[in-house]
Amino acid sequence: xxxxxxxxxxxxxxxxxxxxxxxxxxxxxxxxxxxxxxxxxxxxxxxxxxxxxxxxxxxxxxxxxxxxxxxxxxxxxxxxxxxxxxxxxxxxxxxxxxxxxxxxxxxxxxxxxxxxxxxxxxxxxxxxxxxxxxxxxxxxxxxxxxxxxxxxxxxxxxxxxxxxxxxxxxxxxxxxxxxxxxxxxxxxxxxxxxxxxxxxxxxxxxxxxxxxxxxxxxxxxxxxxxxxxxxxxxxxxxxxxxxxxxxxxxxxxxxxxxxxxxxxxxxxxxxxxxxxxxxxxxxxxxxxxxxxxxxxxxxxxxxxxxxxxxxxxxxxxxxxxxxxxxxxxxxxxxxxxxxxxxxxxxxxxxxxxxxx
Amino acid sequence: xxxxxxxxxxxxxxxxxxxxxxxxxxxxxxxxxxxxxxxxxxxxxxxxxxxxxxxxxxxxxxxxxxxxxxxxxxxxxxxxxxxxxxxxxxxxxxxxxxxxxxxxxxxxxxxxxxxxxxxxxxxxxxxxxxxxxxxxxxxxxxxxxxxxxxxxxxxxxxxxxxxxxxxxxxxxxxxxxxxxxxxxxxxxxxxxxxxxxxxxxxxxxxxxxxxxxxxxxxxxxxxxxxxxxxxxxxxxxxxxxxxxxxxxxxxxxxxxxxxxxxxxxxxxxxxxxxxxxxxxxxxxxxxxxxxxxxxxxxxxxxxxxxxxxxxxxxxxxxxxxxxxxxxxxxxxxxxxxxxxxxxxxxxxxxxxxxxx
Numbered sequence: 286x287x288x289x290x291x292x293x294x295x296x297x298x299x300x301x302x303x304x305x306x307x308x309x310x311x312x313x314x315x316x317x318x319x320x321x322x323x324x325x326x327x328x329x330x331x332x333x334x335x336x337x338x339x340x341x342x343x344x345x346x347x348x349x350x351x352x353x354x355x356x357x358x359x360x361x362x363x364x365x366x367x368x369x370x371x372x373x374x375x376x377x378x379x380x381x382x383x384x385x386x387x388x389x390x391x392x393x394x395x396x397x398x399x400x401x402x403x404x405x406x407x408x409x410x411x412x413x414x415x416x417x418x419x420x421x422x423x424x425x426x427x428x429x430x431x432x433x434x435x436x437x438x439x440x441x442x443x444x445x446x447x448x449x450x451x452x453x454x455x456x457x458x459x460x461x462x463x464x465x466x467x468x469x470x471x472x473x474x475x476x477x478x479x480x481x482x483x484x485x486x487x488x489x490x491x492x493x494x495x496x497x498x499x500x501x502x503x504x505x506x507x508x509x510x511x512x513x514x515x516x517x518x519x520x521x522x523x524x525x526x527x528x529x530x531x532x533x534x535x536x537x538x539x540x541x542x543x544x545x546x547x548x549x550x551x552x553x554x555x556x557x558x559x560x561x562x563x564x565x566x567x568x569x570x571x572x573x574x575x576x577x578x579x580x581x582x583x584x585x586x587x588x589x590x591x592x593x594x595x596x597x598x599x600x601x602x603x604x605x606x607x608x609x610x611x612x613x614x615x616x617x618x619x620x621x622x623x624x625x626x627x628x629x630x631x632x633x634x635x636x637x638x639x640x641x
Numbered sequence: 642x643x644x645x646x647x648x649x650x651x652x653x654x655x656x657x658x659x660x661x662x663x664x665x666x667x668x669x670x671x672x673x674x675x676x677x678x679x680x681x682x683x684x685x686x687x688x689x690x691x692x693x694x695x696x697x698x699x700x701x702x703x704x705x706x707x708x709x710x711x712x713x714x715x716x717x718x719x720x721x722x723x724x725x726x727x728x729x730x731x732x733x734x735x736x737x738x739x740x741x742x743x744x745x746x747x748x749x750x751x752x753x754x755x756x757x758x759x760x761x762x763x764x765x766x767x768x769x770x771x772x773x774x775x776x777x778x779x780x781x782x783x784x785x786x787x788x789x790x791x792x793x794x795x796x797x798x799x800x801x802x803x804x805x806x807x808x809x810x811x812x813x814x815x816x817x818x819x820x821x822x823x824x825x826x827x828x829x830x831x832x833x834x835x836x837x838x839x840x841x842x843x844x845x846x847x848x849x850x851x852x853x854x855x856x857x858x859x860x861x862x863x864x865x866x867x868x869x870x871x872x873x874x875x876x877x878x879x880x881x882x883x884x885x886x887x888x889x890x891x892x893x894x895x896x897x898x899x900x901x902x903x904x905x906x907x908x909x910x911x912x913x914x915x916x917x918x919x920x921x922x923x924x925x926x927x928x929x930x931x932x933x934x935x936x937x938x939x940x941x942x943x944x945x946x947x948x949x950x951x952x953x954x955x956x957x958x959x960x961x962x963x964x965x966x967x968x969x970x971x972x973x974x975x976x977x978x979x980x981x982x983x984x985x986x987x988x989x990x991x992x993x994x995x996x997x
Binding site for chain 1: 948
């Protein structure tokens, strides 16, 4: 049995008793029942993950899977593929969007080169390069089945190592020019929806470029015929190393029972891939923001998840995760630090007087 | 000239040059233009408020206006009016929702008794009680015009004092059983919309109670005939001390050029009141979350503002403000700490190589 099967078979459902206990405590706090909305749901969900009512996240991390995509040669992206390498280095130097937001949130970043097209060497980079870029999905599969499995295992192993290092709250991010195209193809393969529904204009595409992007993705589906019942077939034929790696992160997080945050569209497609491998992972995933990419809504709805932030963001990189980390911590202080009605009235003579 | 007129006349528009400079810098950062959505808009807006491109908020505060409402005797609320006093004390003790969230955000809280129905005395309470509760708006005006002016001035003076104390980022909150009813009446008076559109079920009202709430608010409008062209007439006839006090906070913040966050429905109605007194205050207001109260959307749309958080919250207290503070700080680290394309390429020989 390979590592994916072992990990997948080892994922257990959320702890329902802990969730019930958390919900009971929330209903006793000095507030109208349910009035803290999704923050209450978050506290309950996290109790289901960890089995504890109160949780503190002292070490938080966002894993960034960086990889190039062969489909870029079809002109689906306005940015040249060299930008993948450039931006990966910017992340290692701490000056990209996800970096400054993570630092503000007290979270660390780990950048994994899982398939960047150039030779990268920079302090802190985790070199797990499977190959320099996937192949062009418009003419054949992105990667072999073995490579897809290796990429998923890379994600699982990255999470395992970080759990060992003491991290207890995870986020997912990516860097890879062309990965909205591969993500769109994966979403279409799983959900049977059209390129018209899923594909966004990406960054700075003209009307002509946009039409081309949709037709290239349609072709990728026609040429490869991914089997929606076989997630590894889908990811190997029309996905990317980054998406596969992130899918592995979701599986690994569920196995280790640590909450893991979904960023935008690409991250959500990776989450869907993991969800199709084992639906139980959903209980460990936390959505962050409503991405501007049109496919995001479709994918997140498919999993029955609801984003918490509405910021018109479409940067990717994992940039929604540090913002969600703050909301997760807010949910935890609510369940840990707010008084119950009983505490508020019994502990203070004055308050008892007020109730007479 | 009274204090309101003086403050109102002293409000200056946003600094357009600073906004343009901020927008220019954002467009040079290593990200697709506009891809950080509302966070970019926030950084621009704050530059317009302070006149500076980079802003740090070392002292943050949420002002909570606590007051009772005479209309509670009509049975518009499922909670007894004593809860106002109880919850005000809980805030002073730091155990209510807004308190634990503010502590998490590194923000302080100031609780102002502007009209609580009982004699409160607790360390930290700012006693600016105008009267013990407003009068019942279903049978006559909530307060005299003089009292409304005093309540607005109380808000202005509270902000002025806190600015003097070094606070540079503000939030608004309230505590007052019955204040969704007064807020609904104020929104209806200003916007001419119906109770059906604006009034929510509040907390735990039955269908019968909900019908009664709407009919009481309709009666308040009929009996008092508030003049929509005269914001002080509206607030004195169908408002509350808390709403008037918060409206004063918005005016004061605009005068002192400090950003001030809108919480939920009641806070938004106070913002609308200030906006009707002087539309320039809009440039200093920052929305936080999409409240579950039905009137919220109508009021926030009227001002052309868009909430950033979608959490199904309906607690009030100012609980959305500390969550928005984190997003404001996130916007500031983006404009301050992200590299520009020029910085990323010029400062590092390796990156220049990558671009060849």
